[in-house]
Amino acid sequence: MEEDLFKQQMRAFDRWKTELIQVIQDYHHWLETQGKGTADINVRLFDVIDSLKSDHLTIAFVAEFSRGKTELINAIFFADYKRRLLPSEAGRTTMCPTELFYDHAEDHAYIRLLPIETRLQEKSISELKKDTEQWKTISLDINSPDQMVDAMKAVINTKNVPLQQAIDLGLFHDDSPRRRKTDQPPPKEIEIPQWRHALISFPHPLLQQGLAILDTPGLNALGTEPELTYNMLPNAHAVLFVLAADTGTTRSDLDVWEYYIKEHRASGDKGLVAALNKIDTLWDEMKSSDEVSASIENQRQDVANSLGIEPGNVFPVSAQKALLAKTKDNPELLDKSRLMALERYLANEIIPAKQSIIRDNIVNEIGGLIKNERNAIAAQHKQVKSQLNDLKSTSGKNTTLIQHLMRKAREKQAAYNNNMEYFQSSRRSLNQQAKLLFNELSLKKFDNVAAIARKQMTDSWTTGGLKNGMKTLFDGIRETMCISTRHANETHQKIISIYQKFEKETELESLDPKPFSTERYDAEINKLYEQAEDFRSSPVTTMTEQKFVVKKFFISLVSHARDIFFQANQEAENWFKDIIIPLAKHVTEHKQLLEQHMETLYKINESKDNIASKTAELESQCNKLADQHTSLDNMHNKLQNPIEVEVEADSLKVVNA
Numbered sequence: 001m002e003e004d005l006f007k008q009q010m011r012a013f014d015r016w017k018t019e020l021i022q023v024i025q026d027y028h029h030w031l032e033t034q035g036k037g038t039a040d041i042n043v044r045l046f047d048v049i050d051s052l053k054s055d056h057l058t059i060a061f062v063a064e065f066s067r068g069k070t071e072l073i074n075a076i077f078f079a080d081y082k083r084r085l086l087p088s089e090a091g092r093t094t095m096c097p098t099e100l101f102y103d104h105a106e107d108h109a110y111i112r113l114l115p116i117e118t119r120l121q122e123k124s125i126s127e128l129k130k131d132t133e134q135w136k137t138i139s140l141d142i143n144s145p146d147q148m149v150d151a152m153k154a155v156i157n158t159k160n161v162p163l164q165q166a167i168d169l170g171l172f173h174d175d176s177p178r179r180r181k182t183d184q185p186p187p188k189e190i191e192i193p194q195w196r197h198a199l200i201s202f203p204h205p206l207l208q209q210g211l212a213i214l215d216t217p218g219l220n221a222l223g224t225e226p227e228l229t230y231n232m233l234p235n236a237h238a239v240l241f242v243l244a245a246d247t248g249t250t251r252s253d254l255d256v257w258e259y260y261i262k263e264h265r266a267s268g269d270k271g272l273v274a275a276l277n278k279i280d281t282l283w284d285e286m287k288s289s290d291e292v293s294a295s296i297e298n299q300r301q302d303v304a305n306s307l308g309i310e311p312g313n314v315f316p317v318s319a320q321k322a323l324l325a326k327t328k329d330n331p332e333l334l335d336k337s338r339l340m341a342l343e344r345y346l347a348n349e350i351i352p353a354k355q356s357i358i359r360d361n362i363v364n365e366i367g368g369l370i371k372n373e374r375n376a377i378a379a380q381h382k383q384v385k386s387q388l389n390d391l392k393s394t395s396g397k398n399t400t401l402i403q404h405l406m407r408k409a410r411e412k413q414a415a416y417n418n419n420m421e422y423f424q425s426s427r428r429s430l431n432q433q434a435k436l437l438f439n440e441l442s443l444k445k446f447d448n449v450a451a452i453a454r455k456q457m458t459d460s461w462t463t464g465g466l467k468n469g470m471k472t473l474f475d476g477i478r479e480t481m482c483i484s485t486r487h488a489n490e491t492h493q494k495i496i497s498i499y500q501k502f503e504k505e506t507e508l509e510s511l512d513p514k515p516f517s518t519e520r521y522d523a524e525i526n527k528l529y530e531q532a533e534d535f536r537s538s539p540v541t542t543m544t545e546q547k548f549v550v551k552k553f554f555i556s557l558v559s560h561a562r563d564i565f566f567q568a569n570q571e572a573e574n575w576f577k578d579i580i581i582p583l584a585k586h587v588t589e590h591k592q593l594l595e596q597h598m599e600t601l602y603k604i605n606e607s608k609d610n611i612a613s614k615t616a617e618l619e620s621q622c623n624k625l626a627d628q629h630t631s632l633d634n635m636h637n638k639l640q641n642p643i644e645v646e647v648e649a650d651s652l653k654v655v656n657a
């Protein structure tokens with residue numbers, strides 16, 4: 001049977017990341033052997049390697065319950081276990097959001113379950129993830145599929161609790177419209193999920209290569225955990241919305257789509273796909289295959305119309321039959337399930353998009369460092385070459401000429417010293433300026449703003465209080481972003497003038513000090529603000545006025561904004577290092593070359609050295625610099641390498657029907 005294209009792409013993606021890591025390690029090694037490594041740069045390089053190693057490509061599966069999300073995950077990713085790995089049963093459905101990935105740090109298989117009672121705490125799920133004590137961990141025995149399947153069943157556990165407890169946990173609202181209609185007394189006990197969130201670390205090759213899957217529960221559960229909607233879903237690289245052919249597009253399907261997906265994928269349709277699952281329910285022995293295809297096509301069009309997306313982004317599939325086909329090695333059935341078209345889409349659209357994000361970041365970060373280093377080497381090369389030419393021009397021992405050269409060299413040194421003084425004094429004021437920037441973007445500053453906003457919100461849990469609190473938070477954030485931009489611009493102006501001075505004197509070309517921009521973070525904050533506005537005006541909030549959800553929402557909102565702030569702060573610090581360290585290094589190296597030249601001329605003048613041996617020395621120095629230049633060039637080029645997939649002819653056969 002054809003090997004899944006998604007797997008091939010994912011493997012190629014992983015290989016590509018490994019090669020990137022190799023280039024960064026090569027660069028690190030190069031710096032060390034040249035004696036150019038510094039603690040700062042080392043930390044930066046290790047950070048980037050770490051982030052590449054722990055990088056995830058996240059695909060979220062979202063739908064009303066029982067549309068077959070879990071079955072689809074089983075069929076796409078885990079069919080090679082020849083069984084249904086994640087529990088998907090009629091009548092019982094995933095109760096808590098479940099993340100599947102591989103935890104390289106722990107390096108073993110486990111399920112970690114967060115008790116539902118943690119909803120009472122004022123901590124976001126992302127904060128709780130760092131607090132493993134609060135989770136129940138079950139080890140998975142990967143040699144025993146039975147044990148694994150059994151253990152995974154825990155994610156669908158529920159329990160009955162007294163009504164008041166369910167209310168305290170924000171899992172029951174007395175004003176639910178359904179109950180109001182029937183006018184029944186509230187029940188004494190309520191069935192609630194036992195777990196709030198599940199993390200499954202599992203050594204499947206795809207997960208080890210960095211795939212992460214987020215399986216979500218249905219509409220009700222989505223509403224009770226805003227962090228899922230406002231943080232995890234927007235951060236996923238792809239969202240797969242699942243509908244079922246037997247139920248058609250229902251009101252609650254559309255609610256999930258409107259409130260939980262569409263609004264939060266501002267980037268347009270990119271990474272947003274719909275699967276029309278359970279097409280096997282349309283298979284009908286009494287109909288010709290053309291008739292069946294026509295009715296599937298009709299439903300596909302209907303779905304596209306009601307969601308307002310391209311029909312090409314709606315994939316009719318049968319997860320159940322696909323899983324069966326893969327388990328029993330039945331290519332005809334797999335073909336009929338149409339799963340491969342969806343897999344191809346995921347492979348061809350999602351992975352390359354994710355790759356380009358990584359590439360942009362890495363090329364920016366590491367590529368910039370390598371380029372600066374290469375430019376500095378180029379400048380030194382030029383300097384040594386001109387010294388070499390000087391020497392060569394003094395064929396024989398022409399005293400006047402040598403003395404003329406010495407005078408020239410002395411002038412250069414004097415000019416250099418002038419620049420040096422300027423550099424030292426500007427560096428001090430530059431550091432002060434940068435400090436203002438870092439302070440403005442500090443977490444302390446952020447926490448102050450957040451504390452005021454939180455107070456406004458908790459003092460009055462009304463829509464008005466919520467609105468004021470949100471306004472305070474976002475106004476505060478925007479103001480500090482604005483001030484940061486001003487500080488960054490002033491710092492940048494100062495740096496440009498220093499660079500310009502040095503450029504003339506030291507042949508240091510195109511060491512472009514790039515500006516620091518908060519634009520990216522502004523955009524993220526604005527997006528967050530829009531989400532907050534949506535949330536405030538969404539029926540979920542206004543209908544039920546759920547204190548609980550609002551509080552949870554605020555916790556996740558603040559923790560998300562804080563993350564953005566933290567990133568901005570980190571980037572500002574790195575930016576400053578990137579523009580100041582290469583210049584400082586280059587200035588020192590330039591000085592050494594000037595001194596070396598003076599020394600040479602002096603010795604020749606005193607007949608302590610002969611020109612031929614000095615020329616040879618300089619020539620070898622020139623070659624060394626040229627070699628270094630080539631090495632750096634190669635590393636820089638390797639960073640731009642594309643992903644290479646060996647596509648097997650087979651996988652091109654099945655055409656998207």
Ligand SMILES: Nc1nc2c(ncn2[C@@H]2O[C@H](COP(=O)(O)OP(=O)(O)O)[C@@H](O)[C@H]2O)c(=O)[nH]1
Pocket residue numbers: 063064065066067068069070071072087088089090091092093094277278279280281317318319320321
């Ligand atoms: N006929 C049919 N049933 C399916 C298909 N996919 C899932 N189901 C069934 O639908 C029910 C719910 O599936 P599940 O994956 O748990 O749905 P989830 O709640 O969206 O995760 C289960 O009984 C599945 O066996 C399919 O492609 N065809």
Ligand SMILES: [Mg+2]
Pocket residue numbers: 069070071088093094215216
């Ligand atoms: Mg499920």
